[in-house]
Amino acid sequence: MVAWLRHDLRLRDNPVLQAAAEEGRTVVPVFVWSPEDHAWAEGGASSWWLGHSLKSLDSALRKKGSALVMRRGWSPAAELLDLCREVGSDRVVYARVWEPRAIAADGRVERALSREGISARVMGGQVLFPLEELRNKSGGVFKTFSSFFRACGQAQPPAEPAAAPASLPAPRPLPATLTVEQLGLAPDLEWTAGLRATWEPGEKGAWRRLERFLEYAVAEYEVERDRPDHEGTSRLSPHLRFGEISPADVWYAVLDARQAAPDDEGAAGPGGLAFLRQLGWREYSYYVLLHHPHTLERPLRPEFEAFPWQDDPDGLEAWRLGCTGYPLVDAGMRQLRQTGWMHNRVRMVAASFLVKHLLVPWQVGAEWFLDTLVDADPANNTQGWQWTAGSGTDAAPYFRIFNPVLQGQRFDPNGAYITRYVPELEGLSPRFVHRPWEAPADERMQPRGSGAYPAPVIDHIFARERALSAFAEMKGRVGSTAASP
């Protein structure tokens, strides 16, 4: 049989491999690199990750007597059919991916396979709860996270994670495979040096992160998760994105840590629960996208179609490069470029700056994030940006405009995070590191870092007023449209 692997690049708790092992026949694990199925393009940070993850999965499979077959083509259906003919298989197993284009690809795969008399078995996966079944009392889609998450708590608990299959017998000879390089992935070019230094893609790396998090950070997670200058978060997002670890394994590892130390304030305390809640937000992102697939491109709240966005190519470029003159924003954008990741607190501030200070459409920022983040995930990314823009479910009210200076003072009080990524500001005291333009000359004259730091591309007070009046303009437009006959 053919085990089609998509966003489940792991051996442990993998329902596809488990089903294949249980059926007791030879298994051909295959990954198909297909623009019809995948949301990211080649060349982005996440494709670097994907390449390494595939290599890691392949070597893990080899220890089980198998190997990963990699194919490339426009349509996964055509590639799977080819492979079935090649190995004489009449059965394909795979897991759902909750993204609009993958769901569309699923339909084409199912039709194509059944036309050829090949049976398909679709497994759950990628998420913890039954997204299609979760409804409110009147059968509607939950509109807020809290009501959604409450319903998750009353749903059937996630399935207990399964161990990796003991062996995965493969047919001999193994079908031909492309290499990761031939797929156009894992370009170990100069710009990926920071990624290599920061991450260990693959299942083993995922578990290392989880164990480190449970040991050192989860106890203080509730407070420390907001501190970009500390290692207060799990950094599991890219591992979860590619399914190198299952959300159920993470979920139960946190709960088990709680059982192991019931009197400890560690995982048992608010930290563990706060972290599970974050997994809930991930779940909610897929839920919203499943029920509102158009939100990838367009605002969930239709009135935001009338928002007066601006075209600001200079501001956009400054934002991308991390040269806006607002230290916290710039540190975040540079962390993103260097490491393929940005701390969540800083994502909110940086995204808010693009959308509210510069009035650039959230879609432009979302596209940049998808290209540069190793955890580039359409559902989570879209949810985050729409939340920031105020156009999404459970969104922040538009008038909540982050002040990048105050956010920096509150969450990076010593400026340690800022100076790590913006070395130009190294000489500044904590008092002025978040607003270097106000620093007295004697402090500003001794930069130990390299080069000059730019002045703010826009004044905060001005930008705030402009954003509020843009919002008022939107409401005016919507009101007059609604009133017209």
Place this chain on the structure above:
DNA sequence: TGAAATGTTGGGGCG
């Protein structure tokens, strides 16, 4: 998963 403006209160300096 804000921030700024505005309102209220209470301690203390000072005439």
Place this chain on the structure above:
DNA sequence: ACGCCCCAACATTTC
């Protein structure tokens, strides 16, 4: 000793 004012510090409301 008394009243006045200033202004932190905190609370409320508004955007």
